[in-house]
Amino acid sequence: MRALLQKLSLTARLSLLFTTLSCAVLLVLGWFIGASIEKHFEEQDHHALSGKLELAQHIIERVTTQQDVNNLSDQLGDALVGHHDLAILVQDAKGKVLLNSSQIQFPDSYLHPRTNKASHELFSWDQGGQTYRGLVGHYATKNPQLPTITVGIATDIAHHKEFMHNFMRSLWLFVIAAAILTGALSWVAASRGLSPLRTMRERASGVTANKLNQRLSLEAVPPELADLAHSLNQMLARLEEAFQRLSDFSSDLAHELRTPISNLMTQTQVSLSQARDAHSYREILESNAEEYSRLARMIADMLFLAKAENGLSIVNREQVDLIREVQDLFEFYEALAEEKQIHLRLHYQTDQTNQHSNTEQDRLAFSLSGDRLMLRRALSNILSNALRHTAKAQDITVNLEAQADLVIIRICNPGPTIPEPHLHRLFERFYRADHARQHADGEGSGLGLAIVQAIVLGHQGKISVSSQDDLTCFTLQLPRATTI
Structure with missing residues (x-):
């Protein structure tokens, strides 16, 4: 039954x-x-x-x-x-x-x-x-x-x-007639009452990959279905946003892969067009190796972001000393900073003191329970961008602030102010505020900040960016570490 x-x-x-x-x-x-x-x-x-x-x-x-x-x-x-x-x-x-x-x-x-x-x-x-x-x-x-x-x-x-x-006998005849009449009237009433559902179905059936901008009218449905219509509209908005991101990503990925592949094909065709000596072939192979390396890094970054979209899990969790990590990164980028005459400066403070100190207790205030390599990669990507866009003889500052339950990392570098419409899109894959900019060193695929955001979110943190008066600052808020 x-x-x-x-x-x-x-x-x-x-x-x-x-x-x-x-x-x-x-x-x-x-x-x-x-x-x-x-x-x-x-x-x-x-x-x-x-x-x-x-x-x-x-x-x-x-x-x-x-x-x-x-x-x-x-x-x-x-x-x-x-x-x-x-x-x-x-x-x-x-x-x-x-x-x-x-x-x-x-x-x-x-x-x-x-x-x-x-x-x-x-x-x-x-x-x-x-x-x-x-x-x-x-x-x-x-x-x-x-x-x-x-x-x-x-x-x-x-x-x-x-x-x-x-x-x-009259009662039974009346009940039978009333049942038939009630059934017919109920069918008409139910059909009319459910007509908004049919309207919603028709609108939903008209939604395709090319028509994700359609929405259900909340004024045309009764209050009982308003919440459902609102939820469907939110779902359509999420689908439209996700589809648009996927479409943009596919276009950007095709554009990014086209350049190294075209370079490889051109160099290979030119090298095969006539006989060359061993030294020439070696130079061509070295150039191709650089393009392959770029492609490998891009593919590795894409796999990392794909994993992050499905819920990045922090497997190798350990105690991370942020002061030490920043100092190690300063040493890594020291040669590049000296070449551009850029000074790297670190400041940190706790709720109890604003003085610089290296006591064990103060250093523990800037510890996180997370993946050390991931956090280093996130900080490295931001510092790399900062060095790339900072003019000579300027300072890049890293401020660490320990609060009751958070550690705030603020990385600031002087440089051209990023327009407001571009700020909220900096963390999108392959997005650049200046699409015409090409880096002489061949680096910068447009995935660095997207990876930073994925790592921060994987550690249950938040990331934001501000840019004004020729100063751009990235702010990372991460949960403060507990003893493990």
């Missing part, structure tokens, strides 16, 4: 539910009305029978002699004149029948007296295909010497049963 319901459409389910509930309500209402009518008939019969029984009691209580007992049949018979639907049975304590206006057989359990007072308990029984409802009373005469008189009065309730039969 459950599997069958799951195959039904939502409109069919709602229609079936409304129809079932409507039928249930009608049936309960019909049962309540039938029970009320039946109770009304019982009260009506009880009132009529008890009235006649009280009349018989009044006559019996005036009996004083046996002759009066013998005359009871005439007196009680006269009392029922005009009531053809009533039957009366009168008998004494020994079971002698004094009056029986019809052939109705009263149940013996009610005729045998139990007390000297009438119980007036209404009861029913079947006889000869007919149903009767009656009352029995046991009354004492005025003369204590005379036996107790039992009086039973009954009425045929065939007309009541006929009425109830017709009523129940």
Whole structure:
């Protein structure tokens, strides 16, 4: 049954539910009305029978002699004149029948007296295909010497049963007709009520790779579906953004790979066009090796970013001394910095002191629990960019600040101010603020800052950039290390 319901459409389910509930309500209402009518008939019969029984009691209580007992049949018979639907049975304590206006057989359990007072308990029984409802009373005469008189009065309730039969038949016919009508109206109501879903489906079916900019109108849907429409719009926005990034990345990747591959093909074709000596071939192979190395680095960086997009996991977690790492990077870039007459400066401070010191306690304040090689690579990429864009005789500063639960790394270098529209895109793959810029050293594929961001996010940190007044600063916020 459950599997069958799951195959039904939502409109069919709602229609079936409304129809079932409507039928249930009608049936309960019909049962309540039938029970009320039946109770009304019982009260009506009880009132009529008890009235006649009280009349018989009044006559019996005036009996004083046996002759009066013998005359009871005439007196009680006269009392029922005009009531053809009533039957009366009168008998004494020994079971002698004094009056029986019809052939109705009263149940013996009610005729045998139990007390000297009438119980007036209404009861029913079947006889000869007919149903009767009656009352029995046991009354004492005025003369204590005379036996107790039992009086039973009954009425045929065939007309009541006929009425109830017709009523129940009409009720079932009405319920069937109401179920059909309710089912049809429920189907129409459900179809109209679910029309916004069909509209959403049509709009969603029209979304393709070339039409990801379509959105669902929140004003055209009811409040119950507004959240769903909003969620779908957010999903479409994410898909559009992801597809656009993928499209841009594919174009940029093709552009970046085209240059080294074209160089390799050109050099190889030129070298094969005529015979050369061993020295010339060696120079060509060395040039090709440089291009291959560039391609290998680019592919390795792309694999790293692909892994980062699926959740970069820090496997080799260890205690990292940021002061030592920055100092080691300064030593690595010292020759390049001296060549460009650039000074590399390190400043660090804690919440307790602004003084430079090398105590073990202060150095622990700038420790992180993370992957040392990844963090060094992130800092190296930023320093490499800073050296590339800093003019001669300028200073590159690295500021470390230890807070309660964070270590903030701020790397600043003087250079041309980056326009605001380009700042938020610096961390995109292959993005350059100046697309026409080509580096003489052949480095800078446009993946460095994207890798930095992936590493920082992998360490549950944040990265931001600001550029104004010819000063560009990258700010890294990383969780402060705990003892491991």
